[in-house]
Amino acid sequence: VAEKFNKRPSSVTRAIRNLECSEQFTEHNFVLSEYVDSTGRKNPMHHITKDGFVFLAMGFTGKKAALLKESYIREFNRMQRLLSRQQNLMWRESREQSKEARKAETDAIQQFIDYAIAQGSQSAKTYYMNFTKMTHRALFIMAEVSPTPFREILNTMQLSFLTSAEYLVRNTLYEGMGQGLYYKDIYQLAKDRVVKFAATVGATPLYLPEPGEHMHEHDLPVFVHKSE
Secondary structure, rough: OOOOOOOOOOOHHHHHOOOOOOOOHHHHHHEEEEEEEEOOEEEEEEEEOHHHHHHEEEEEEEHHHHHHHHHHHEEEEEEEEHHHHHHHHHHHHHHOOOOOOOHHHHHHHHHHHHHHHHHOOHHHHHHHHHHHHHHHHEEEEOOOOOOOHHHOOOOOOHHHHHHHHHHHHHHHHHHHHOOOOOOHHHHHHHHHHHHHHHHHHEEEOOOOOOOOOOOOHOOOOOOOOOOO
């Protein structure tokens, strides 16, 4: 370190002693030791980890220290962009899967509506809304009215949970109709299964954009609950 930054070894040692990092960080990243010089005298030295080196060098001044800081910032930004692209790709994939799940669920609900009407239901068409509200309320901490477009504000994990719940509803409807169950019992069975699933994964808050706020791809999906 002294050679790289054109400093005296004693100056580096003193800089380490004067660092204002926590005691735990110091113990793990600046291990005090000693060495014997050419005269046979023992001198203090430190075994420094990568994290310790970065912490120490960021406090140095001069051209070489400035170049290190610039390089560190560039690399940090590069990794941030890379992670953002990966997360956005995962979100888009989850979004497409959720579309497929919703289509499969609505197809099953349409058949269920015909099934309920055949059993004498007078308000069967409300089941589209009933199943949707039931699923959303079980999985998410949200206002009474679902924001639109709803899926655009969900993060990758929330989309995954919603996809699973909608397939759960679909499978339950086909199962109940296949067994000839009463339509109200089928709905209750689907609700019980979704609620049980939600209890397993946990309800999560939604990020609700402020009025006029534009949602960019890199803003999508965060676990933020804005209380009133």
